Amino acid sequence: MTASHPLPQYRAQYRADGPVRAGIPEHGRVPRYYAVKTELLWLVDSLGEGAALPSERELAERFSVSRVTLRQAVGELVMEGKLQRRQGSGTYVAPPKLVQPLSLVSYTEGMRRQGVAPARSVITVEHLPADEVLARDLAIGHGDQVVHLERVLLADDERVGLESTYLSVERFPTLLEVLDPTKSLYECLTGKLGVVFGEAEERVETVLATPREALLIGTNPALPMLLLHRVSRDAQGVPVERVRSLYRGDRFSFTARLRPDR
Known part of the structure; x- marks a missing residue:
């Protein structure tokens, strides 16, 4: 299921190291988790390497999504090496590759x-x-x-x-x-x-x-x-x-x- 989830205008700024228009199609209809993932990427950049991600509950409330949706977005960023999970500790901004x-x-x-x-x-x-x-x-x-x-x-x-x-x-x-x-x-x-x-x-x-x-x-x-x-x-x-x-x-x-x- 997809949902229209327009991102703030500054999210669409040009980034040479990222997908064009943050991967958001012009019609703006994207899976909810992907819109959250895009928001998380900006949060990761602002936090900096080694910083702890806010709690799952806090992030779910911030983005007005279910924890299941949030986990999918976080999981993809872990797979891509943007975030790291530490057993019994939490999720952190990963160092550069x-x-x-x-x-x-x-x-x-x-x-x-x-x-x-x-x-x-x-x-x-x-x-x-x-x-x-x-x-x-x-x-x-x-x-x-x-x-x-x-x-x-x-x-x-x-x-x-x-x-x-x-x-x-x-x-x-x-x-x-x-x-x-x-x-x-x-x-x-x-x-x-x-x-x-x-x-x-x-x-x-x-x-x-x-x-x-x-x-x-x-x-x-x-x-x-x-x-x-x-x-x-x-x-x-x-x-x-x-x-x-x-x-x-x-x-x-x-x-x-x-x-x-x-």
Whole structure:
């Protein structure tokens, strides 16, 4: 059911980082919860990062809506990373999303540039035989051994992602001897094993975490995730690694610098 819920004129001000006209169609008829959500966004901006949202009862009275309608609006803002729920405490204005460049920059370097302390919690370190797809991506034989590293990504001790990396054992036979798996693999490859990265192919899509992934990252299985698939190559064009990175959609965004093809 929809209801006409005209917003105050100042709500329609131009915002370059938001939807045009706040997503309100010209006829002004929108679901009640969405009108409340738009109002909440302005309240969030005025409160500032870390501030507590007023109580559910107070907000429902302020917007003249039911608590069910209010919860739907708040729930969407939580899913989008604008608000954070804290068990037994309340709902708070979330910090800005972390921004990771889509470039040959490690997760560690990307976080450090934002003044965030990166870390990793090691889940799996193992040798596996390459299946057909992995063998093709790494330019090795089907069944050849690969190193598989699975690590939870942390930012200021907050779990924000899960990363699985695969590398050829034949190419990097001493990797596990020189690598501290809680630290940057990229820095180990370039600093200790002499790899010079040349390029990478990356694909980004949205997914829902599996139950295991949600448990490892410590998030709601219904929360949208950003999934990145990357194959990195050295300066000679030889594959170095294949990486599957899963990031929390409420905590991450990505940037890329685009240039025209020549």
